[in-house]
Amino acid sequence: MEQFERARLDAYFARIADAFAPTARPSAFLITHLLPERPAFVGAVRACSALRAVLPKPKSIDPATLREVEKTTPCDPLTRELFEDADTAVEYIESRAHGEDVALLDVGGYFAPSLDALCDRFSGRIVGVVEDTENGHRRYAERDKLPCPVLSVARSPLKDPEDFLVGQSVVFSAEALMRGRGDILHGRPALVIGFGKLGSSIARLLHAKGVQVTVYDVDPVRQAQALSQGFAVARDRDAALHGAGLVLCATGAVSLRGEDFSSLRNGAYVATVTSSEDELDLAALPRVYQRASQGEHVTRYSTTGHYFYLLNQGNAVNFLHGASVGPFIFLVQAEILAGIRALTRRDISPGMHEIGADERATIAATWLNYFNR
Template sequence: MTAPEEDPDGYFAPSLAALCERFSGSVLGVVEDTENGHRRYAGLADLACPVVSVARSPLKDPEDFLVGQSVVFSTEALLRGRGDIPSGRPALVVGFGKLGSSIARLLHAKGVHVTVFDIDPVRRAQALSQGFTVARDRETALAGAGLVLCATGALSLRGEDFPHLRNGAYVATVTSSEDELDLDGLPNVYSRADAGEHITRYQTTGHYFYLLNEGNAVNFLHGASVGPFIYLVQAEIVAGMHMLSRGDLAPGMHEVSATDRAAIAATWLNYFDR
């Protein structure tokens, strides 16, 4: 039997059934550690094998917070490279999940006025309770934002959304351009040109905006390091692989037990919290 496979972002999801059929008896299952991948697998009508997801584990919370820090750091570094800063630019955070809420709080701490847009009414209520302005519609929010950070793990901006961006707005994402941005749908009247290191200027008559890192995760430009906290997630991935190696899980979504998570956290604390 093959080893269980870790699949960040759920790229195997569309072909999972075909893979399991092609390698019948050899695929133990999949371990998924991203929210985007979790959604892709959970959205399948039938799973051909077990999928152990650590995407929504509480052990990922420290990583998500620190990734939010690195996103804000990298965004600010790119702006400063052009002689600009986030302060004074109203920011829009699209998506108020773990990453989006972390980014919103960190921007607020830097004195940036933050507006949040999320399609989930529960998350909108959470954002409002934390003191953020909550946008009622996407177009109005985009028109008022000088900095747009996309953190949904899904499609944040459609092709028709880009013309609504405020002139000179910066756009950054926390995942990849193919997940967050429909750049192929951007009206073909826009031309593109380099506007600095890892910054692309999109322009048409009367309108322009800047895209950071070609729409890919901006924090990867500076290492995206989260220090030893990554070992919490990696240990849970190993625990998920161990679950699959037993061969007794039915096809479907699974997660590591609370008991195993507590053991991982206790071991981590014993080593790093000295």
């Protein structure tokens, strides 16, 4: 990032932080992708809260960015296990923020398994959670009762540009890896599993590139949406898998279980938009499959008479090329900052919430002032 670009970004976040400054600054724990543009956002979170730790998503850490953030904020290792065990989760939060009001800034529902214990047993107060992703939104929404407010930005209209561009970056990265092996998209039918915001973006770009696209989704409403946009919709998932030369998994849940991999046609490529543990049940893949590297970020799985290729070990393929969505990501990050202030209000009840239309309009107007040039 050029110096003038960083200065503009810092000025934007300073304006946002001023607009949404909470009356009482809570402490915060921030889960985030540590990409090159991220220090400006981390600084804004620090302006709106007492930021006790950054927990970088382990498969999207830029080393130089990590070193920069560590100069001002502790960075702790992040695993699902850290917050799946209630005792471990409470002990960790206590170690960093004993007795304090705490906002949990999440990407993917990491805090969900231990949220009850944190609210019940932590010496301070969990004021709530801000969740960034659809996958995480579902993890919290699936619970019968939430012990604190969860403010989701996953379905905000300000996130639509990011979701669209992430879909584009997934196709770019998948195609780049295929070309590295001398393969191309054309002539290779594609199956998109999941027709949400990311899946629909992926499907549209593949179609624009002249690729034959089939969609599979368990939701009949999304099936109808896919049909209305001109895509074939698979009724039989096994048959769809067998016919696809490229499978792109975009559900945020488990798209392919162990027994599904045998349905892939020989030579098929498999890529995902999220982490492998969320999208693929690789642990259940039959042990008869052998793994072999086929160049950087491509793994060949093979057994007698069958083989397929897995891109980036099943992790989000777009992070191989920076996962950049340009300045549109700053709309979502600003909404997260607005969420911190919303959680500090004493009148917000436990349950799922969103920030209001007025706050979103303020964010969009500020963003346009800095980036629509």
